[in-house]
Amino acid sequence: MRALIAAAIGLAAALALVLTMTAVGAPAGKTSPKPLVTTVPSHP
Amino acid sequence: MRRKSSLVLLAFAVFFAALSPLMRWYAFPRLAKVPANQYQVVVLEAKNATLLTDTSLVPKVVPKLSVIQTLKGNVEESKKVKADTGRDVVVWDSLSYIVGPDGKMVSQVPERYIFDAHSQDPVHTASESVDGDPVHREGIEFKFPFLTEKRDYFYYDAQARTTAPIHYKATQNFRGLKVYYFEQIVPWVKVPLPKTMPGGITPAALGGSVERWYTTKRMFWVDPTTGAPVNGEEVHQEELRFPQTPDTKPVTVFAGDVKMREDYIDSTVELVKSQRQLILLLTSYLPWGFLILGVVLLALSLFLEARGRRPADPAPDDTVRDPDPDPRPIAV
Incomplete structure (x- = not known):
């Protein structure tokens, strides 16, 4: 019985971690202030 | 004490074993x-x-x-x-x-x-x-x-x-x-x-x-x-x-x-080489790493559990043995 409870705790923790990670996601950031380029750049 | 440790290891084993497929098939498509x-x-x-x-x-x-x-x-x-x-x-x-x-x-x-x-x-x-x-x-x-x-x-x-x-x-x-x-x-x-x-x-x-x-x-x-x-x-x-x-x-x-242009090919290849590591982290490195860790922890947990359940060693025998027992069969 105690083994089952330990396994359930591990499973619940894994689910909670993954759900939190995907819910938070990555921040969108801001639009780059750099322009649409109209001259040939000398290097990347 | 050993039984408690084995239960903690079991919880971690299930945690990492479950995280492996969740990372690859649930988190990756969303992240x-x-x-x-x-x-x-x-x-x-x-x-x-x-x-x-x-x-x-x-x-x-x-x-x-x-x-x-x-x-x-x-x-x-x-x-x-x-x-x-x-x-x-x-x-x-x-x-x-x-x-x-x-x-x-x-x-x-x-x-x-x-x-x-x-x-x-x-x-x-x-x-x-x-x-x-x-x-x-x-x-x-x-x-x-x-x-x-x-x-x-x-x-x-x-x-x-x-x-x-x-x-x-x-x-x-x-x-x-x-x-x-x-x-x-x-x-x-x-x-x-x-x-x-x-x-x-x-x-x-x-x-x-x-x-x-x-x-x-x-x-x-x-x-x-x-x-x-x-x-x-x-x-x-x-x-x-x-x-x-x-x-x-x-x-x-x-x-x-x-x-x-050649220099843009070089910079694109370098950019892609670094970015692909992030994808591989979610699709390969972490899922496989978690799975292996889960299996190792499960094995360790079972090992500790088995040791905890092994019967105690017999107590030392204090009875005095006959130093020269008679090997001859008893004639009836």
Whole structure:
């Protein structure tokens, strides 16, 4: 019985971690202030 | 104490074993996405290209023509589209700016491309456009999906404004990366005249009745992990045709082999090599690492449990043994 409870705790923790990670996601950031380029750049 | 430790190890074993498939099949499709604020410039060149430079309708061979392609993620617009559609989208405002050997503009084609940040399926809004005209894209453009497969994809052609298959042809090694080579051949097709043409050419200056036709062989070398092309090339031909004057021969507007500039290939390969590690972390390194860790922890937990359950050693025997027992059988 105690083994089952330990396994359930591990499973619940894994689910909670993954759900939190995907819910938070990555921040969108801001639009780059750099322009649409109209001259040939000398290097990347 | 051992039993308590084995239960803690069991909990961790299940935690990591469960995290492995969850990371690969639940978290990865939701976490891997094209960033909304992407900004990227690529320069392509066509050497010894044929170009129509003015209204004389006599094309010339120019030593070099440069195409500067900028992709700029519009974060504010992507938030608006997300609010309207409920989808996580990326809005790319792109500009293909073509410069002649004298550094002057030959033509430019702005585009707005809106797509799902995860799957790269096109998302349709009223602001989707090519060269200022509203369009309805199907298929992919510029980039392939994450974990690109060895199959054909539908690719949007911004010149023809139609979608056609781009074919997987081979797996190749490109500067240390395993890449998939894709190829699309667009047969001669009538396409809209661009708003800006070389030498200030306009339909009116050409007598009004003029059509633009185009054909191309499009080639991409794609990193299958990120879906990012690390190299691109187009053997491209455009000409003007005069349907109302059949005696007038078609005039070449542009003909050339457009290739990515070497330094941009190098920088793209370096960028892709670093980005693919993030994808591999979610699809391979972490899932396999967690699975192995889970198995090791489970084995350790079972080992401790087994040791905890083993019966105690027998107590030391204090009875005095007979130093010389009689080996002879007792005769009855």
